[in-house]
Amino acid sequence: MTRRGAFVVVEGLDRSGKTTQAEIMRRRIQEGGREVVCIKFPDRSTPIGKMIDSYLHSQSDLDDHVVHLLFSANRWEFASTILSYLEQGKLVLCDRYAFSGIAFSVAKSSQTPISTEGHLESSLEKLSPITLPWARAPDSALPSPDLTLFLDISPEVALTRGGYGEERYEKADMQKRVRNVFEEIGRQVSANAGEAGDGRWVVVDAGRDMSAVTEEMWGHVQPLLDGVDSPVGRLWE
Numbered sequence: 515m516t517r518r519g520a521f522v523v524v525e526g527l528d529r530s531g532k533t534t535q536a537e538i539m540r541r542r543i544q545e546g547g548r549e550v551v552c553i554k555f556p557d558r559s560t561p562i563g564k565m566i567d568s569y570l571h572s573q574s575d576l577d578d579h580v581v582h583l584l585f586s587a588n589r590w591e592f593a594s595t596i597l598s599y600l601e602q603g604k605l606v607l608c609d610r611y612a613f614s615g616i617a618f619s620v621a622k623s624s625q626t627p628i629s630t631e632g633h634l635e636s637s638l639e640k641l642s643p644i645t646l647p648w649a650r651a652p653d654s655a656l657p658s659p660d661l662t663l664f665l666d667i668s669p670e671v672a673l674t675r676g677g678y679g680e681e682r683y684e685k686a687d688m689q690k691r692v693r694n695v696f697e698e699i700g701r702q703v704s705a706n707a708g709e710a711g712d713g714r715w716v717v718v719d720a721g722r723d724m725s726a727v728t729e730e731m732w733g734h735v736q737p738l739l740d741g742v743d744s745p746v747g748r749l750w751e
């Protein structure tokens with residue numbers, strides 16, 4: 515029986531070099547004669563992706579829960595495509611996935627804004643904050659990665675790399691909260707993970723020079739190049 519391809523996710527904070535590293539990884543895998551497909555979330559090309567893009571550029575405002583569900587729906591749009599690539603034996607390399615969805619929504623919701631009068635805002639959003647279990651639910655049963663590489667960088671080092679960009683979440687305080695939620699997600703994923711390559715969450719120190727990060731990532735991906743025997747798992751199941 516031929517083996518299925520491995521599903522590898524690269525997660526990380528802004529300025530962690532995530533997208534650059536994913537591209538280096540793609541080239542290396544291809545140069546080694548293996549088939550690899552790169553996917554990025556959010557995928558802004560679909561109608562749902564366009565709504566997300568407009569939101570991220572602050573051209574539209576949406577309730578936090580709605581945004582969360584849109585990001586998840588955007589992943590479901592590609593779930594069967596991911597499965598079919600894996601069945602064809604291709605390695606799927608994914609730039610952000612459900613873990614970003616949870617980290618950003620929960621981090622955003624953990625803000626406690628103070629109104630100009632000094633009272634806590636009592637909008638519906640604050641009455642029903644996005645909790646971790648709530649945030650996990652819409653993504654449950656999506657294809658589960660065999661390996662997640664989390665590129666970790668401190669907000670201080672991110673600032674030395676030119677700071678953050680123009681989009682909605684690219685601010686130092688938000689990035690700090692996102693990092694904390696990612697840490698908690700990592701603990702939860704690790705608690706569920708099996709043997710090497712079987713749903714592992716690996717924290718990579720992305721504050722180092724680019725080639726050191728590439729080599730560490732490569733060390734984790736290399737054992738998966740020949741494919742995986744076990745069936746594709748389902749997220750949070």
Ligand code: 2DT
Binds near residue numbers: 614
């Ligand atoms: P990029 O800069 O990588 O294009 O991401 N985000 C992403 C969410 O809030 N929820 C999600 O489910 C995903 C995948 C992270 C754009 C921003 O979108 C955030 C940064």
